Amino acid sequence: MTDKHRIVTNLAPDAIGPYSQAIEVDGMLYCSGQIPLVPETMELVSEDVEEQTHQVMKNVKGILTATNRDYSDIVKAMIFLDDMNDFGKVNEIYASYLNEPYPARSAVEVAKLPKGAKVEIEVIAK
Template identity: 65%
Template sequence: MKIQPVQTSHAPDAIGPYSQAVTVNGFVYTSGQIGLDPETMEMVAGIEAQTHRVMKNVNAVLKASGTSLKQAVKLTIFLQDMNDFATVNEIYSSYLSEPYPARSAVEVAKLPKGALVEIEAVAIKE
């Protein structure tokens, strides 16, 4: 069982001592993605833009891992404000299709770099 780190320029560089994702035993585990634009490493503004950017970042990491959101089995959403849940849910669902992955959504006190939303994924390799 060998753990393989994943790195892609199509998602933000890690801002700490972690990999964008790791693969092991046919699964991909992504680190949480926030609304950083991978080209500028600047946070996009607003919950809508951040949610779109987060989903694009998650998908980019999954693609670099040899899979995609279609193979996601579990996603976890971290929200700075649960009042944003409906907005995030609508945007989130536009990136997925049935059968939808399992999911949790949790309100947290703070996210890195002042992010409004962070999402991590577990997927199987295609």
């Protein structure tokens, strides 16, 4: 039987549905997708994709911090965009939070994101 723990922290937005902020199992951290909600207000930080991306990365950091990890522990990231034309801006901001070797990553355009967000990022960390 695996050792599975639910992660709950006020350093990231509360779950807005039937899911956990993150689950830790066998030393790996599986984070739910983070959208640009400000944890204290549960409102979108702004309509600007760049500000949203910074907020998403802060939310990811909150979960990492709550589990004694940091960005260097991320091994896989998935980026969801409501408009692939924003990829360059999002990619530049995302990269500014990380160091080489960068995590494995995918990025896709989706029809719609929760709460009208422009970007969502989920990560897996060691």
